[in-house]
Amino acid sequence: MKHKLLGMTALAAVLTLGACGGGNNDAMDDAAGGDNDDQAPTTEETGDATETAIESDEAGDNPSGGKNEGMQETTQGYGFKDFDLEIDVDGKDAVDASYETKEDGTFEAEYENTLEGVDYGEDNQQDEAMNELDALFKEIVLDQNVTEEEAKKKILNALEIQDYTKFELEVKFEDGQNLNIQENK
Structure with missing residues (x-):
């Protein structure tokens, strides 16, 4: 295309x-x-x-950005196609973030941060969720060479979380590699 x-x-x-x-x-x-x-x-x-x-022009191939700017960035700039993050603070959900690219170039995005009072989990809130995730992805910059400790540190710093009771992260990179972190305190 x-x-x-x-x-x-x-x-x-x-x-x-x-x-x-x-x-x-x-x-x-x-x-x-x-x-x-x-x-x-x-x-x-x-x-x-x-x-x-x-x-x-199709989703993901939009060279000028536009409405699918997040999608275009993800397929060409983030380096991963799936991202799933769950962080609990004091045993309660604090951050739930998920992003998945589909075969047809569309995406599904959800973002909830109870520490900031943000909840974009509904189907009609895809753009809002993607805006939050886009800012997070650009700040943390994960690639296939990042260690588990580096990834965890980048994410916690970006979200301004000092202490947590649960940290789970699953990232599927475009080249097929995976990053999986599961830690409970």
Whole structure:
């Protein structure tokens, strides 16, 4: 899909540059009363390719970000496709965060942080949950080489949690590796 989109974008760029190309004779032709319309493509001719490229965009392939910005970041920037975190403080749920990418490019996201009074667990709150997770993912930056201790420390620091009674983390990286932490105090 990306190659098709790039090809269509390149075609639109070439056609647009061609419209500007016609040389420096445009001003001379206009001054001389000449008509240069048959030398360069019109906006109508180049507009179709651009519109087709935008209309054929799918979730996760949105190069300009937009509504699926989190999805685009996840598939190209976070390095993992599934993330599941549960932290308890004093034996009670404190943070429950989950993110899962689907085969069709969509995602499911939930984020609950009782310490901050945040609960985005409903289906209609996917964008809010993804915004919270996006900020967390960009702050902790997990990759396949992170140790369990480093991952735990990054997450606890990002969430400003000093002490916990339960810490469970499962991350499935895009390359197939997994990171699993289960700790109860």
